Amino acid sequence: MVAPSKPVTSKPDEVKPEMGRTVRFTIHRCDGPGKAARWESFDVPIEPGSNIISVLQYIAAHPVTIEGKRTTPVVWDSGCLEEVCGACTMVINGRVRQSCSCLIDHIAPRNGDEVTLEPMSKFPVVRDLWVDRERLFYNLRRVKAWVPIDGTYDLGAGPTENPDKQETRYKLSTCMSCGCCLEACPQFNLEEDPEHWDSAFIGAHAISQARLFNEHETGKQLKRDRLDELMGPGGVSDCGNAQNCVKVCPKEIPLTESIGAMGRAVTIHSLARFFAGKK
Amino acid sequence: MSNEKSSAVAAQHFLLRRLHSLTGIVPIGVFLIAHLTTNSSLLWGKIGLRGEPGPDGQPYTFQDGGVAYFWKEVFWINSQIPHLLLIEITLWVSIAFHSILGWYYATTGKSNVKRYPHQDNWRYSLQRWSGYIGIFFIFYHVATLRWGWTWLVPSGTKWSHDYSVSTLAAALQGSTEGWTAAGLLVSLFYFVGITLLVFHFANGLWTAAITWGLTVSEAAQKRWGFVCAALGVGMMGLAWASLYGALAVNPQDARVVEEQLLESKGKSGVPTPTGRETAAPADGD
Numbered sequence: 017m018v019a020p021s022k023p024v025t026s027k028p029d030e031v032k033p034e035m036g037r038t039v040r041f042t043i044h045r046c047d048g049p050g051k052a053a054r055w056e057s058f059d060v061p062i063e064p065g066s067n068i069i070s071v072l073q074y075i076a077a078h079p080v081t082i083e084g085k086r087t088t089p090v091v092w093d094s095g096c097l098e099e100v101c102g103a104c105t106m107v108i109n110g111r112v113r114q115s116c117s118c119l120i121d122h123i124a125p126r127n128g129d130e131v132t133l134e135p136m137s138k139f140p141v142v143r144d145l146w147v148d149r150e151r152l153f154y155n156l157r158r159v160k161a162w163v164p165i166d167g168t169y170d171l172g173a174g175p176t177e178n179p180d181k182q183e184t185r186y187k188l189s190t191c192m193s194c195g196c197c198l199e200a201c202p203q204f205n206l207e208e209d210p211e212h213w214d215s216a217f218i219g220a221h222a223i224s225q226a227r228l229f230n231e232h233e234t235g236k237q238l239k240r241d242r243l244d245e246l247m248g249p250g251g252v253s254d255c256g257n258a259q260n261c262v263k264v265c266p267k268e269i270p271l272t273e274s275i276g277a278m279g280r281a282v283t284i285h286s287l288a289r290f291f292a293g294k295k
Numbered sequence: 296m297s298n299e300k301s302s303a304v305a306a307q308h309f310l311l312r313r314l315h316s317l318t319g320i321v322p323i324g325v326f327l328i329a330h331l332t333t334n335s336s337l338l339w340g341k342i343g344l345r346g347e348p349g350p351d352g353q354p355y356t357f358q359d360g361g362v363a364y365f366w367k368e369v370f371w372i373n374s375q376i377p378h379l380l381l382i383e384i385t386l387w388v389s390i391a392f393h394s395i396l397g398w399y400y401a402t403t404g405k406s407n408v409k410r411y412p413h414q415d416n417w418r419y420s421l422q423r424w425s426g427y428i429g430i431f432f433i434f435y436h437v438a439t440l441r442w443g444w445t446w447l448v449p450s451g452t453k454w455s456h457d458y459s460v461s462t463l464a465a466a467l468q469g470s471t472e473g474w475t476a477a478g479l480l481v482s483l484f485y486f487v488g489i490t491l492l493v494f495h496f497a498n499g500l501w502t503a504a505i506t507w508g509l510t511v512s513e514a515a516q517k518r519w520g521f522v523c524a525a526l527g528v529g530m531m532g533l534a535w536a537s538l539y540g541a542l543a544v545n546p547q548d549a550r551v552v553e554e555q556l557l558e559s560k561g562k563s564g565v566p567t568p569t570g571r572e573t574a575a576p577a578d579g580d
């Protein structure tokens with residue numbers, strides 16, 4: 017078992033990458049739910065332009081640790097390979113990000129540099145670097161993050177959209193459900209029991225998506241349901257304003273603005289409920 | 296999910312959260328501003344007197360002016376504010392409510408400043424630590440100075456309205472004759488307690504604006520941040536001035552000023568807050 021190296025912060029393009037270098041990857045491994053975890057290190061020759069995924073592919077083809085011990089290939093998840101699906105999210109050198117868009121030239125430009133890879137800690141590990149993000153999607157369902165248009169007859173054309181709101185919404189709509197904002201959030205913590213998902217903190221992504229669909233002229237129809245959910249246990253008021261989410265979001269979604277906006281919406285919603293006497 | 300979860304549960308959760316936020320500002324925060332302003336007069340009181348001399352006609356020294364002004368403030372508060380006990384109980388209940396809920400809320404998070412050492416994240420953690428430590432300070436502070444738990448006071452003295460400065464100084468310095476080791480500890484605890492609580496209030500004011508949805512845009516949050524920081528710096532100045540004032544004053548010198556003031560109040564027939572220590576008849580409360 018190897019202790020993880022000190023997290024190195026990536027400073028892109030500060031150092032010109034060395035050709036033909038070898039980089040050491042220390043990986044947090046686990047064979048499956050409930051199994052003991054361990055660290056394993058691998059030395060990997062780096063080709064120009066390679067990313068974490070290509071390194072993992074190399075390790076899969078040469079699963080031999082630095083001690084010369086043959087081991088199982090490291091398991092990871094990925095999809096698009098262009099930072100739009102979110103599946104490959106992991107903790108790289110102590111910071112959560114997508115592994116497909118993480119270039120080795122940026123984070124380990126010198127011969128002998130070290131990189132640590134860990135799975136996200138806020139979701140149950142399936143195996144090695146692969147986690148189960150089901151709770152993230154469940155939380156999107158909690159706030160009904162969709163436009164209600166399913167039915168048995170043609171609903172006709174929708175209402176006109178305001179271009180200003182469209183602009184606000186565009187940025188919010190780029191969320192790829194990656195989970196970075198949840199991994200970095202001190203209020204969002206591992207909860208393996210789905211029984212507790214309804215009352216545990218919902219997370220910045222879902223708060224932001226509730227805002228996205230409340231700003232949509234048709235999506236608005238479910239506004240009250242969304243606000244009710246955000247008022248309840250695990251809702252927007254459980255955010256502690258650490259503002260890590262906005263700093264790690266790869267899509268630079270203004271999550272803290274969404275949190276403020278939903279705080280305001282919920283304030284107004286509750287006052288309206290109190291004074292109007294109905295939902 | 297929302298259709299299964301009763302909206303009564305949601306409303307109750309929401310109400311508690313917002314009451315927690317509200318009580319931090321009103322009444323606790325507002326009290327804190329007033330309290331620190333009054334207390335810091337131990338330092339700036341001479342200026343507040345605007346040249347008014349002591350009962351013997353002599354002008355006060357800078358230090359004695361602070362003593363006299365603070366003494367009069369305490370006297371005024373305790374004789375002129377109606378329903379004072381009711382106000383105090385409201386304050387105590389609010390502090391208890393905010394602290395118990397705050398403690399519980401704080402335990403629902405897991406601090407991660409090592410991995411994400413951002414300034415905002417540091418404040419998130421500090422907000423919780425200042426709460427944890429702050430409640431011990433407040434409890435000790437109120438128990439010793441307001442509830443008269445003298446067994447917790449190294450000097451064994453009881454704080455009283457009539458001798459508001461000398462008993463305060465003795466409680467902090469450890470004895471009526473000057474500094475003791477225990478007094479140093481108490482004073483250090485005060486320094487940590489008041490510093491953390493001022494931070495807690497200023498930062499809480501910043502987060503409260505997001506909680507309630509007053510500041511939404513990043514620019515607005517930043518602007519409000521400057522306002523809260525300025526308020527925090529100002530209050531920190533008042534808090535440190537209060538502590539400095541209480542530590543710099545000599546309990547015995549203060550006692551002389553207090554006796555003089557008590558005597559003059561007694562002569563003028565104005566009952567002191569406790570009504571006991573002077574000869575003047577106080578007809579009923």
Ligand code: HEM
Pocket residue numbers: 253254255256257315316317318319320323324327393394395397398400401422423425426427429430431433492495496498499500501502503504506507
């Ligand atoms: C004494 C023990 C205390 C504890 C344990 C405590 C705890 C907390 C915690 C954990 C929060 C953050 C809530 C959240 O973001 O979810 C908070 C917020 C706050 N606290 Fe305290 N607190 C204490 C005392 C005080 C005092 C004495 C004051 C006033 C001077 C105060 C004023 C505030 C304010 C204004 C907020 C902001 C509320 C918001 O963000 O909406 N607290 N407190």
Ligand code: HEM
Pocket residue numbers: 327330334383386433436437440441454463485488489492534537538541
């Ligand atoms: C060095 C700074 C401080 C000094 C010299 C000081 C002094 C005093 C004194 C002399 C009393 C007794 C008043 C009375 O019983 O009428 C008192 C009460 C009290 N203090 Fe402080 N204080 C300081 C800081 C603080 C801080 C930071 C807090 C935090 C919230 C605080 C909260 C209270 C409370 C809640 C009471 C009880 C008020 C009442 O029930 O009348 N104090 N303080």
Ligand code: SF4
Pocket residue numbers: 197200201202203204219220254255256257258259260261262271272275
């Ligand atoms: S601002 Fe709220 S949601 Fe974002 S990281 Fe902090 S606690 Fe989590």
Ligand code: SF4
Pocket residue numbers: 102190191192193194195196197198220221224264265266267268269271
């Ligand atoms: S809000 Fe950003 S960090 Fe969070 S899931 Fe969406 S894209 Fe990822």
Ligand code: FES
Pocket residue numbers: 093094095096097098099100101102103104105114115116117
């Ligand atoms: S594989 Fe889709 S974001 Fe990396």
